[in-house]
Amino acid sequence: xxxxxxxxxxxxxxxxxxxxxxxxxxxxxxxxxxxxxxxxxxxxxxxxxxxxxxxxxxxxxxxxxxxxxxxxxxxxxxxxxxxxxxxxxxxxxxxxxxxxxxxxxxxxx
Amino acid sequence: xxxxxxxxxxxxxxxxxxxxxxxxxxxxxxxxxxxxxxxxxxxxxxxxxxxxxxxxxxxxxxxxxxxxxxxxxxxxxxxxxxxxxxxxxxxxxxxxxxxxxxxxxxxxxxxxxxxxxxxxxxxxxxxxxxxxxxxxxxxxxxxxxxxxxxxxxxxxxxxxxxxxxxxxxxxxxxxxxxxxxxxxxxxxxxxxxxxxxxxxxxxxxxxxxxxxxxxxxxxxxxxxxxxxxxxxxxxxxxxxxxxxxxxxxxxxxxxxxxxxxxxxxxxxxxxxxxxxxxxxxxxxxxxxxxxxxxxxxxxxxxxxxxxxxxxxxxxxxxxxxxxxxxxxxxxxxxxxxxxxxxxxxxxxxxxxxxxxxxxxxxxxxxxxxxxxxxxxxxxxxxxxxxxxxxxxxxxxxxxxxxxxxxxxxxxxxxxxxxxxxxxxxxxxxxxxxxxxxxxxxxxxxxxxxxxxxxxxxxxxxxxxxxxxxxxxxxxxxxxxxxxxx
Numbered sequence: 314x315x316x317x318x319x320x321x322x323x324x325x326x327x328x329x330x331x332x333x334x335x336x337x338x339x340x341x342x343x344x345x346x347x348x349x350x351x352x353x354x355x356x357x358x359x360x361x362x363x364x365x366x367x368x369x370x371x372x373x374x375x376x377x378x379x380x381x382x383x384x385x386x387x388x389x390x391x392x393x394x395x396x397x398x399x400x401x402x403x404x405x406x407x408x409x410x411x412x413x414x415x416x417x418x419x420x421x422x
Numbered sequence: 423x424x425x426x427x428x429x430x431x432x433x434x435x436x437x438x439x440x441x442x443x444x445x446x447x448x449x450x451x452x453x454x455x456x457x458x459x460x461x462x463x464x465x466x467x468x469x470x471x472x473x474x475x476x477x478x479x480x481x482x483x484x485x486x487x488x489x490x491x492x493x494x495x496x497x498x499x500x501x502x503x504x505x506x507x508x509x510x511x512x513x514x515x516x517x518x519x520x521x522x523x524x525x526x527x528x529x530x531x532x533x534x535x536x537x538x539x540x541x542x543x544x545x546x547x548x549x550x551x552x553x554x555x556x557x558x559x560x561x562x563x564x565x566x567x568x569x570x571x572x573x574x575x576x577x578x579x580x581x582x583x584x585x586x587x588x589x590x591x592x593x594x595x596x597x598x599x600x601x602x603x604x605x606x607x608x609x610x611x612x613x614x615x616x617x618x619x620x621x622x623x624x625x626x627x628x629x630x631x632x633x634x635x636x637x638x639x640x641x642x643x644x645x646x647x648x649x650x651x652x653x654x655x656x657x658x659x660x661x662x663x664x665x666x667x668x669x670x671x672x673x674x675x676x677x678x679x680x681x682x683x684x685x686x687x688x689x690x691x692x693x694x695x696x697x698x699x700x701x702x703x704x705x706x707x708x709x710x711x712x713x714x715x716x717x718x719x720x721x722x723x724x725x726x727x728x729x730x731x732x733x734x735x736x737x738x739x740x741x742x743x744x745x746x747x748x749x750x751x752x753x754x755x756x757x758x759x760x761x762x763x764x765x766x767x768x769x770x771x772x773x774x775x776x777x778x779x780x781x782x783x784x785x786x787x788x789x790x791x792x793x794x795x796x797x798x799x800x801x802x803x804x805x806x807x808x809x810x811x812x813x814x815x816x817x818x819x820x821x822x823x824x825x826x827x828x829x830x831x832x833x834x835x836x837x838x839x840x841x842x843x844x845x846x847x848x849x850x851x852x853x854x855x856x857x858x859x860x861x862x863x864x865x866x867x868x869x870x871x872x873x874x875x876x877x878x879x880x881x882x883x884x885x886x887x888x889x890x891x892x893x894x895x896x897x898x899x900x901x902x903x904x905x906x907x
Contacts, residue, residue: 337453338450338453338454339453339454339457339458342454356479356480356482357451357454357455357458357479357480357482357486358479358480358481358482358483358485358486358489359482359485359486359489361447361450361451361454361486361490362486362489362490362492362493363489365447365490365493365494366492366493369493384453386450386453387446387449387450387453
């Protein structure tokens with residue numbers, strides 16, 4: 314899929330995936346690939362800088378978690394502020410998609 | 423398995439990240455790379471191919487370095503980690519030191535408690551003594567221009583400091599030019615006949631000039647007029663604030679009321695201010711000319727009269743002393759029978775009040791100073807023992823890149839935190855401590871009503887605690903910082 318499309322929606326994707334529970338980076342990249350049935354792929358080179366960016370903005374928070382028998386991993390969870398941003402972006406995205414659909418005549422509902 | 427760490431570190435090399443931040447990113451990305459590599463292999467890709475794909479995705483044609491450069495340059499606070507370089511970030515560094523220090527002290531509550539208590543005793547004792555020294559020796563007397571106030575004594579061949587004969591006082595006052603004025607005062611008891619039983623009131627005979635010389639303005643009414651301080655004048659009386667408040671029920675119409683004192687009828691002309699610290703305990707003041715005794719009229723008697731003088735601006739103690747001495751010499755020639763060998767001595771009022779107690783107080787200062795030094799030595803010992811136990815921690819920090827100075831600063835911050843804790847508890851102990859000192863020597867300490875905690879005392883406590891913290895922290899800090907990884 315087009316790189317620009319991906320970039321615009323990347324933040325929304327990450328925030329959505331962290332909404333239910335904290336996840337580590339590799340898990341996030343796998344989920345994006347699996348749920349998009351291979352259409353979307355986030356590699357480490359773009360995924361981690363984005364995670365750090367969101368963390369600096371205070372939308373997500375990373376924490377090293379040690380589970381027995383495994384190397385420690387950094388899990389990210391949504392902050393209160395991140396939750397608000399997610400709600401706003403979701404609404405914006407929906408309005409955007411509907412507007413595009415009305416113009417292009419793509420029937421999706 | 424390929425060494426992902428090395429690969430990633432190469433990509434990050436140009437970013438100049440803080441060492442701790444870099445270590446974190448390397449660890450996280452290496453973990454990801456390993457997961458990806460294993461996944462690729464388990465899906466049937468060859469080892470070499472899996473390695474190539476993983477590395478490609480990792481760098482994304484320099485995308486990683488580019489993106490990270492943008493993100494990591496965002497001005498966001500670094501995580502609190504000790505050991506990172508501290509170039510130009512002194513304040514943030516001190517904030518870190520403080521937070522880390524507090525956390526470390528909280529982790530060892532028993533150590534902290536013992537150290538803080540030892541320091542609290544040392545600092546509290548010093549603060550208590552300093553508050554006494556401050557109130558008694560350092561604080562100026564509570565009069566306007568107190569440095570110009572002096573006491574003038576007569577000297578005789580027998581006494582180096584005798585009370586003054588009243589006619590001599592009158593001649594001094596009349597002839598001297600070094601003083602704006604002089605006042606005389608003599609303590610006495612008065613029989614007060616009020617509505618009930620007659621009672622004794624302690625009071626003072628004062629010259630009309632006394633309160634103007636001191637610069638004391640009455641709270642109500644006025645001071646004595648010169649004509650009220652003459653032989654045969656009608657008796658007038660001034661009341662202390664306490665006497666007016668308690669004995670007269672704070673009567674607002676007290677002026678003009680007539681009290682019977684020593685069978686004389688004396689009209690009240692004024693009430694003195696509450697904070698008057700002159701001859702505390704006196705309840706009433708009567709003009710000295712009402713003192714009905716022959717001793718007042720002869721140069722032979724020295725009936726307990728003290729003389730207060732106020733130097734003219736610019737006149738030194740020595741000049742005044744010389745002038746009074748020469749007047750006394752004249753009097754000795756004029757009245758050889760009574761005044762032969764008599765001289766005069768001028769002493770600053772404050773020295774007169776507190777000079778004799780100065781050595782005792784300084785001795786106490788020395789004693790509590792030693793108490794503090796002992797407390798310091800004890801706490802330094804505790805810290806030394808602990809810094810030996812913490813060697814591992816310092817070695818790790820040094821390995822992470824902490825400079826020696828930074829570790830010393832951290833340890834000094836901890837010790838100053840300890841002593842500040844001690845200072846807070848010590849300051850709370852101070853009130854109790856000064857009460858203890860005053861109770862041990864009731865009435866023997868001049869100006870004891872002026873002892874208390876003021877900004878100077880708090881400043882002293884703060885300074886002592888910081889110096890203390892550095893003093894006892896220095897050796898353990900250097901000891902700790904010398905840990906080798």
